[in-house]
Amino acid sequence: MKVLVIEDELALLQDIKKYLEGESIVVETASDFRQAIFKISDFDYDCIVVDINLPSGSGFDIVYELKTQKAKAGIIIISARNSLDDKLKGLNIGADDYLVKPFNLSELNARINSINRRRFLDGNNMTTFHEICIDHTAQTVRINDKQVILTHKEFDLLVYFITNKNKVLSQLAIVEHLWADEIEWVDSYAFIYTHIRNLRKKIQDSGCPNYLKSIYGIGYKWEDH
Amino acid sequence: MGRSLNLLSITNRYYLISLSLFFIFAGVLLFYAISYNMNEELDEQLYAEQIHVENAIKSMDHINATPLSLLDNIIVKKTSFAVNIKPEIFDSLMYDDVEKEMIPFRLIRFSAQTTNANYVIVIKESKIETSDLVISIFFSLMLVFGLFCLILYVANSYLNRKIWSPFLETISAIKTLNINNRDVSFKYQTSHIEEFNELNFSLQKMIERIESDYLHMKEFSENAAHELQTPLSIIRSKLESLLQSKNLNNEDAQLIDQALESTVRLSRLNQSLLLLTKIENRQYEQKQEVSFSSVFDKYIEFYNENILENGIEIQLNKYEDFVFEINSTLADLLISNLLSNAIKHNIQDGEVVINIEKGRFEIFNTGEEPTCSTELFFNRFKKGNHLPEHLGLGLALVKEIVETSGLQITYIYENDRHLIMVNKN
Numbered sequence: 001m002k003v004l005v006i007e008d009e010l011a012l013l014q015d016i017k018k019y020l021e022g023e024s025i026v027v028e029t030a031s032d033f034r035q036a037i038f039k040i041s042d043f044d045y046d047c048i049v050v051d052i053n054l055p056s057g058s059g060f061d062i063v064y065e066l067k068t069q070k071a072k073a074g075i076i077i078i079s080a081r082n083s084l085d086d087k088l089k090g091l092n093i094g095a096d097d098y099l100v101k102p103f104n105l106s107e108l109n110a111r112i113n114s115i116n117r118r119r120f121l122d123g124n125n126m127t128t129f130h131e132i133c134i135d136h137t138a139q140t141v142r143i144n145d146k147q148v149i150l151t152h153k154e155f156d157l158l159v160y161f162i163t164n165k166n167k168v169l170s171q172l173a174i175v176e177h178l179w180a181d182e183i184e185w186v187d188s189y190a191f192i193y194t195h196i197r198n199l200r201k202k203i204q205d206s207g208c209p210n211y212l213k214s215i216y217g218i219g220y221k222w223e224d225h
Numbered sequence: 226m227g228r229s230l231n232l233l234s235i236t237n238r239y240y241l242i243s244l245s246l247f248f249i250f251a252g253v254l255l256f257y258a259i260s261y262n263m264n265e266e267l268d269e270q271l272y273a274e275q276i277h278v279e280n281a282i283k284s285m286d287h288i289n290a291t292p293l294s295l296l297d298n299i300i301v302k303k304t305s306f307a308v309n310i311k312p313e314i315f316d317s318l319m320y321d322d323v324e325k326e327m328i329p330f331r332l333i334r335f336s337a338q339t340t341n342a343n344y345v346i347v348i349k350e351s352k353i354e355t356s357d358l359v360i361s362i363f364f365s366l367m368l369v370f371g372l373f374c375l376i377l378y379v380a381n382s383y384l385n386r387k388i389w390s391p392f393l394e395t396i397s398a399i400k401t402l403n404i405n406n407r408d409v410s411f412k413y414q415t416s417h418i419e420e421f422n423e424l425n426f427s428l429q430k431m432i433e434r435i436e437s438d439y440l441h442m443k444e445f446s447e448n449a450a451h452e453l454q455t456p457l458s459i460i461r462s463k464l465e466s467l468l469q470s471k472n473l474n475n476e477d478a479q480l481i482d483q484a485l486e487s488t489v490r491l492s493r494l495n496q497s498l499l500l501l502t503k504i505e506n507r508q509y510e511q512k513q514e515v516s517f518s519s520v521f522d523k524y525i526e527f528y529n530e531n532i533l534e535n536g537i538e539i540q541l542n543k544y545e546d547f548v549f550e551i552n553s554t555l556a557d558l559l560i561s562n563l564l565s566n567a568i569k570h571n572i573q574d575g576e577v578v579i580n581i582e583k584g585r586f587e588i589f590n591t592g593e594e595p596t597c598s599t600e601l602f603f604n605r606f607k608k609g610n611h612l613p614e615h616l617g618l619g620l621a622l623v624k625e626i627v628e629t630s631g632l633q634i635t636y637i638y639e640n641d642r643h644l645i646m647v648n649k650n
Contacts, residue, residue, distance in 0.1 A: 009455055015462035022469070080454035082496055083503075084554065102458030102492050105465050153530075168468045170482050172489055194534065216475060218468070218482040 001116055002026040004043075006036040006050040006062060007078070016049070019105040020112070022167070033057025040066060045073045046119075047112050050095075052079040052086070060093060067094045074115035078103065104173040106164040113163045129162045129224075131208060143206035153178060154199040161212060161222035170219040196220065233385045240377055248370050255366070256359055263355040264331065268314055271333040274299075274348045275312055278337065285339045297322075300347040307343045310336045319349065328353050391416035395425055402432065443506060450499040457492045461485065497618040500558075504625045509552040512630075517547040518581050520560045527561070528568055536574040545583040549649065551630045559626045562619045563588055563645055570643070585648035592643050599636040599643075 003020060007013040008031050017027045030036035033056045048066065052059035063075055077090040082100040090098045096115045099108060117125050117136050125136040133142045139155055141148045150158065160177055174192050200212050213221045312335035318327045329352040337344045395413055402411055411432045413425040464485045468478060525539060532539055567577045567590040575591035603624040627634045627647060635646045
């Protein structure tokens with residue numbers, strides 16, 4: 001998968017690049033409007049992550065440009081502006097997702113993967129991880145060819161873990177992923193524990209090794225043995 | 226500051242006080258002046274009569290009492306020896322046969338001689354006219370005074386309406402002014418009174434300055450809040466990357482995790498404040514009919530897991546739907562905040578009771594007794610007993626929403642229950 005990240009904050013850009021590359025994604029970067037326009041005219045990407053506030057231009061214009069070029073790339077807007085108006089504007093002009101800063105890198109990765117699946121794997125929207133086979137369209141999971149019944153949240157968690165495999169995921173990042181914009185529940189870790197316990201039990205009962213490692217006091221890590 | 230009076234009362238009061246003083250002074254002065262003049266007049270009259278009497282008796286050998294005593298204002302006393310007293314004028318109360326009472330008199334006493342007799346003669350003149358005059362002067366003064374006050378009052382009322390009307394208009398224009406609402410600007414009519422025009426002009430200048438300052442401040446706080454998000458996201462991505470580092474011991478990882486948590490709280494705080502500012506600035510003006518019953522349904526479903534997790538029993542009584550014209554985003558924020566508070570600040574296996582009625586709804590929930598007055602929870606950053614991670618902005622947000630939407634909220638704690646009531650104004 002090839003992703004273009006357009007972001008003027010170099011420090012953030014570096015981290016995004018590093019994190020995504022760790023997930024075997026080819027990452028190209030652009031740190032200003034001109035550079036971004038050049039890159040999107042010259043190359044094709046699977047996904048474009050674009051910041052709204054760029055020096056010498058708006059991220060919205062890049063989205064317009066992509067749409068006029070009829071580019072097939074998925075578009076994720078990242079912005080410090082958490083207003084409904086901006087979100088609606090972004091989505092209306094053709095962005096696929098809108099992520100408010102500050103965000104977790106694992107979240108960005110999950111969103112990129114999700115968009116990628118939706119856009120390019122039409123019909124055959126599957127993820128396989130060893131004996132685990134996830135059908136994103138039907139929202140079903142088969143382990144060792146046997147269907148495992150997961151709740152909506154457990155399914156979501158499993159996809160999130162596998163997308164961010166081998167990464168330490170803090171409880172915080174998990175809560176934010178599951179309960180996206182709910183300000184007041186940031187501190188409630190108790191119930192993610194319940195979901196994770198149930199998910200782990202269901203997977204192990206189906207004959208999987210314990211991929212999901214608890215990291216005491218911090219969070220979890222899905223390990224690829 | 227004491228009780229304030231309006232301009233008219235104040236001016237009237239001062240006019241009355243100064244006029245009363247003036248009238249008292251004038252009355253006293255007038256009284257003495259008139260009395261003095263009357264006495265002078267009487268004295269002259271008495272002297273004239275004295276001369277007249279003296280001339281009359283000069284050629285007589287003795288006074289035949291009859292013709293003189295016919296004039297009952299002359300008293301003649303015969304003395305056995307010659308007295309020579311100087312004519313003397315004095316006041317005295319005497320019984321008057323006509324008036325049948327004691328009345329003041331002005332008298333003159335002098336000695337007179339006929340060819341072979343000595344007399345002391347007293348001539349008296351009634352002063353009753355003088356007193357009557359003083360009384361009538363007093364009453365006419367009172368009348369003038371009363372009329373004066375009446376005219377003053379009428380004139381002042383008229384003046385107040387006429388002259389001060391631009392001033393009163395200015396006041397009502399200021400009252401309706403809302404810095405948030407640019408549609409209602411400060412409008413005034415030019416009057417023919419220079420001072421008022423100057424006042425209005427200065428006011429307009431001042432309001433323009435306040436408006437521009439306010440706008441700048443709003444822009445500044447919004448920009449500041451947005452600008453904060455970028456460094457925060459850098460901190461967060463750095464910490465997250467650090468967390469992935471292979472040779473990280475558990476202790477360090479926990480430190481990083483705690484730092485991460487704080488950045489999240491910081492950015493949430495920032496967002497909440499931004500939201501609060503937006504509500505305050507009335508940027509959620511678009512209203513529609515919202516059924517609170519369905520908003521409650523939505524959020525009870527939304528918090529279902531948290532409800533189950535805490536073993537909370539939730540009871541939703543819809544006696545009648547509460548439909549209200551409100552911005553739908555604000556309605557969502559209001560209910561989600563109240564509901565999440567009721568669940569979060571509850572006890573294990575507690576309960577939440579929601580009653581929806583026409584024009585109002587109430588939420589009861591079990592929970593620990595608050596350590597301070599419940600009204601204080603509406604203040605920003607006021608937190609309850611525990612949950613340090615809680616931002617302390619939830620109820621401030623709720624209050625802001627309620628106030629800008631024309632609702633009313635009451636929060637009380639009784640019978641071990643927190644009760645929040647929201648009703649139409």
